[in-house]
């Protein structure tokens with residue numbers, strides 16, 4: 001079993017070391033978590049979303065890694081008109097370490113789910129995606145989960161993630 005490169009992968013110990021932007025954080029959903037009791041959450045329920053909501057975490061990548069395997073649990077509650085789910089994206093940003101800084105090399109979109117095209121379900125579903133080859137100079141990567149603001153979006157019916165596992169394949 002490969003080492004999970006993500007810390008606090010199940011959101012059970014608060015937000016740290018995840019970084020959040022917009023209306024994103026952790027919550028203890030009434031409808032239950034996938035693992036443990038807490039989840040990563042995006043957007044408010046039935047409230048106008050003022051901007052993108054992002055949860056992200058950076059982690060080191062070994063030089064001999066060929067690529068990354070990403071799995072996570074995902075759930076959106078059923079949308080009821082006029083609620084429209086926003087576009088959701090999962091990205092990997094490959095980064096290079098230099099003098100203590102981490103310069104981005106490239107951004108890879110692993111999943112892109114338009115709000116109207118998401119498999120909306122009250123059940124958790126597990127997503128598994130594999131990145132392309134690690135850029136030769138990459139020493140770190142950042143996984144980003146983004147719920148995009150949409151002009152058509154009137155609200156967000158609860159978008160949750162849990163049990164984020166990233167392993168390096170070599």
Ligand SMILES: [Ca+2]
Pocket residue numbers: 010011012033034035036037038039162163
């Ligand atoms: Ca959890």
